[in-house]
Amino acid sequence: MKVHLVNPSDVSFGTAVITPRWLYVLAGATPREFGDPVLVDETLEKIDFETLQAGDVVGIGIHTANALRGYEIGRQARARGAYVVFGGIHATLYPDEAAELGAAHAVVTGDGDLTWPLVLADCRKGAPLALYHGGRIEGRSFLPARWDLVPRERYMWASVQTVRGCPKHCSFCSVWRTDGQRPRQRSSDAVIEEIVQLRRLGFRFIALADDNFYPVTLTDLRLAAEQGHSARLQELRALREERFQLMAGLAQLPADMIFFTQITMEAAEDPDFLEAMRAARIKGALVGVESVTPEGLKNVYKDFNSAGENLVERLQTFRRHGVHVLGSFIFGLPSDRPQTFTATAEIAQRAELTFAQFVMLTPFPGTVDFQRWEKTIGEHPPEIAGVPITRRWLIPPAFRPKLYWAHPVMSADEVREHTQEVWDNFYSLKSIWQRAHFLNTWRSQLAFVLISKIYRQMYADTGIATDSARVAWSARWARWLAKPCRRLFSARPMPDLQIPEMNGIVMGSRLAAEAMGLNPLGDAPPSTCPG
Numbered sequence: 352m353k354v355h356l357v358n359p360s361d362v363s364f365g366t367a368v369i370t371p372r373w374l375y376v377l378a379g380a381t382p383r384e385f386g387d388p389v390l391v392d393e394t395l396e397k398i399d400f401e402t403l404q405a406g407d408v409v410g411i412g413i414h415t416a417n418a419l420r421g422y423e424i425g426r427q428a429r430a431r432g433a434y435v436v437f438g439g440i441h442a443t444l445y446p447d448e449a450a451e452l453g454a455a456h457a458v459v460t461g462d463g464d465l466t467w468p469l470v471l472a473d474c475r476k477g478a479p480l481a482l483y484h485g486g487r488i489e490g491r492s493f494l495p496a497r498w499d500l501v502p503r504e505r506y507m508w509a510s511v512q513t514v515r516g517c518p519k520h521c522s523f524c525s526v527w528r529t530d531g532q533r534p535r536q537r538s539s540d541a542v543i544e545e546i547v548q549l550r551r552l553g554f555r556f557i558a559l560a561d562d563n564f565y566p567v568t569l570t571d572l573r574l575a576a577e578q579g580h581s582a583r584l585q586e587l588r589a590l591r592e593e594r595f596q597l598m599a600g601l602a603q604l605p606a607d608m609i610f611f612t613q614i615t616m617e618a619a620e621d622p623d624f625l626e627a628m629r630a631a632r633i634k635g636a637l638v639g640v641e642s643v644t645p646e647g648l649k650n651v652y653k654d655f656n657s658a659g660e661n662l663v664e665r666l667q668t669f670r671r672h673g674v675h676v677l678g679s680f681i682f683g684l685p686s687d688r689p690q691t692f693t694a695t696a697e698i699a700q701r702a703e704l705t706f707a708q709f710v711m712l713t714p715f716p717g718t719v720d721f722q723r724w725e726k727t728i729g730e731h732p733p734e735i736a737g738v739p740i741t742r743r744w745l746i747p748p749a750f751r752p753k754l755y756w757a758h759p760v761m762s763a764d765e766v767r768e769h770t771q772e773v774w775d776n777f778y779s780l781k782s783i784w785q786r787a788h789f790l791n792t793w794r795s796q797l798a799f800v801l802i803s804k805i806y807r808q809m810y811a812d813t814g815i816a817t818d819s820a821r822v823a824w825s826a827r828w829a830r831w832l833a834k835p836c837r838r839l840f841s842a843r844p845m846p847d848l849q850i851p852e853m854n855g856i857v858m859g860s861r862l863a864a865e866a867m868g869l870n871p872l873g874d875a876p877p878s879t880c881p882g
């Protein structure tokens with residue numbers, strides 16, 4: 352009985368930007384008695400069904416965007432006599448769908464880290480359960496990935512997770528509902544150990560694939576202190592200290608390492624945190640800007656973000672602390688007007704964003720937006736290709752609508768055209784070249800141009816022409832560009848690299864952070880500390 356783990360994708364590039372972490376974590380969760388699992392990342396190349404034997408187990412992880420392809424794989428695998436097991440966010444939200452359309456013997460909801468060995472044991476007995484509840488495991492139980500199985504030369508970045516869950520509640524996001532609002536943080540020692548293993552293999556670019564790298568804000572600390580919630584305050588401080596401890600550890604790693612993460616804009620108010628990020632070489636962060644207007648932010652329950660000039664200032668603050676921002680914007684919000692697109696393009700330039708993405712408002716399952724949207728559609732949703740529009744991910748890609756909400760003043764085509772214009776404008780050769788000037792060698796500038804173009808191309812289906820010919824053309828172009836780019840990201844392996852000892856200081860957060868001249872507790876007044 353062989354174990355196969357499959358990351359489904361409709362498009363294969365031969366090379367991928369970031370390792371699909373879940374594949375390697377579940378490989379780590381596979382007991383050694385089953386042998387090394389066969390890992391298939393379809394963003395690299397398609398699964399070869401000939402490799403499946405009757406009695407094998409095929410684990411398929413899906414999110415909404417790749418669910419349809421995942422179901423196709425499930426059906427084919429089952430037809431060959433394999434046990435089919437689905438997991439991932441989408442299977443967690445729609446376990447029955449995975450059974451019905453993906454021919455699943457079993458579905459694992461929630462975190463699979465601890466449940467996967469049970470599923471395998473049941474498959475070996477020939478009696479898998481239909482449903483396993485993985486739940487939300489604590490940070491200390493997150494498993495490290497089996498990086499010894501990674502095809503090093505095919506990925507640009509490796510991914511490591513340090514925290515799951517996000518305390519916010521943005522209406523378009525499912526993270527806080529699936530991963531929960533309580534941050535579940537991994538110990539910094541476990542994270543550093545895994546990163547050292549990756550650097551030994553030759554990865555020097557690491558994505559900290561977290562829901563929100565800044566789970567405790569200064570406002571959270573202040574409010575807990577003002578309200579006299581001493582237990583809460585202690586808990587928040589411990590979380591924050593652990594973040595500083597992690598960053599102090601990252602700072603001790605080889606100087607050629609670079610990290611990227613996702614963070615809320617509130618971190619711009621926290622100079623200690625930003626300085627710790629600088630020292631840790633966290634040089635890039637995806638920041639969900641979403642909208643440049645207060646009305647737009649209200650639309651998505653994200654009014655903790657800034658708008659207008661404050662927004663420009665906050666985003667520039669990241670840059671001043673050495674953190675390059677990939678700004679993420681949403682178009683098609685009810686409050687958007689034709690002029691919102693121009694204003695957004697202008698702010699994206701002035702805010703000195705290094706990269707930006709402009710997505711159209713889409714209701715994703717598991718979100719507040721999705722519930723609202725489903726309600727507006729009513730009990731008898733219209734169908735496309737025989738599929739109700741409320742199950743839009745099951746509609747064949749060529750027939751899928753590009754916008755799902757009727758906008759109060761713009762047609763779907765108008766929103767798409769304006770969105771495309773903003774993409775084109777931000778990624779025109781002239782704009783990219785201007786942005787490239789923060790780099791001081793022509794080689795790095797050229798690399799920046801290449802990477803910007805590839806990034807734009809990989810997201811080409813956000814724009815106007817999303818027909819299959821355009822997507823295939825984009826895939827070819829991205830594949831062609833990806834090869835030289837990959838070389839830019841590789842580094843010589845360091846097989847003898849040791850885990851840092853923080854200059855002899857035990858990695859107790861306060862000590863470690865203070866050794867770096869950082870204040871791990873930020874501006875929270877010490878007098879309010881219950882300790």
Ligand code: SF4
Nearest residue numbers: 517519520521524526
């Ligand atoms: S969008 Fe970001 S900040 Fe908002 S809930 Fe999701 S992860 Fe948290």
